[in-house]
Amino acid sequence: MLTRYIFAIDPGPIQSAYVFWDSGKKIILAKGIVKNEDLMTIIWDTNFDQLVLEMVQSFGMSVGKEIFETVFWIGRFFQTAKGAANRIYRKEVKSYLCGSMKAKDGNIRQALIELIGPQGTKKAKGPTYGVKADEWQALGVAITFTATLKETPCAP
Numbered sequence: 001m002l003t004r005y006i007f008a009i010d011p012g013p014i015q016s017a018y019v020f021w022d023s024g025k026k027i028i029l030a031k032g033i034v035k036n037e038d039l040m041t042i043i044w045d046t047n048f049d050q051l052v053l054e055m056v057q058s059f060g061m062s063v064g065k066e067i068f069e070t071v072f073w074i075g076r077f078f079q080t081a082k083g084a085a086n087r088i089y090r091k092e093v094k095s096y097l098c099g100s101m102k103a104k105d106g107n108i109r110q111a112l113i114e115l116i117g118p119q120g121t122k123k124a125k126g127p128t129y130g131v132k133a134d135e136w137q138a139l140g141v142a143i144t145f146t147a148t149l150k151e152t153p154c155a156p
Contacts, residue, residue, distance in 0.1 A: 003075035003149065005029075007048040009039070009077060010134045013069035016077075017134035020046060021142035026116065027127060031135045036073045043080045050059050052145040053077055054137065055087035093137075096144040109136045112143065 004024045010017040016039050018144060020030040029047030034042065055072050078085040094103040097111040113119070113128060116139075131139060 003049045003050040003146070005050075006076065006146055007043065007046055007051045007081075008138045009051070009053045010137035010141060011053055011070050011074050011077065012036070012134070013066045013073065015039075016040065016073065017138045019131075019135055019138040019142050020048065020138070021146070023142075023146040027132070028139070031131060031138070032094045033132075033134060036076070040076060040080045043077060049084065050145070051077065051081035051085040052094070052141055053085070053087050054141050055089050057089050064085065087146065088141055090137075092148070093140045093144045096147060097140055105136065108140045112136060112139055115143065 003028075004022065006021040006023055006152055008019050008021060013036075015033055015035050017033045018031065021027075022029050026098060032047075053074055055074065056067060091101055093108065094101055095123075097103070098107045099141070100107075101113075117127035119128045119131065128139075
């Protein structure tokens with residue numbers, strides 16, 4: 001099956017960023033940062049080929065309530081996807097886009113601008129016009145997944 005429409009999420013404990021990416025035309029169809037409850041409705045109502053979430057990864061350090069809440073929401077988002085869900089780790093996004101595990105958010109943003117195109121201005125909108133904050137991370141998830149076709153279903 002051709003994976004064209006990617007719904008990518010950078011999850012958080014209360015709100016999450018998402019990008020709905022058309023990998024064929026290489027354009028952003030929708031994006032936003034919304035409350036997690038609202039995102040579940042958006043996922044349910046959107047016709048996509050794959051839902052891809054940035055997955056939490058353990059580095060051996062203790063974590064707090066915020067991480068556990070994020071993991072809880074990742075599970076709820078997967079369930080809402082009706083089976084077409086995958087995950088990708090941040091290290092994979094950093095490695096693919098920047099070639100380094102030491103990459104920061106700014107490096108990922110710059111790599112995406114170089115890959116897709118500039119934001120532009122209100123009068124001359126570029127392909128990444130209006131992308132902000134954690135939407136960049138969600139876009140990185142979509143681009144990395146598309147490029148690597150890392151389809152690892154989370155089905156039992």
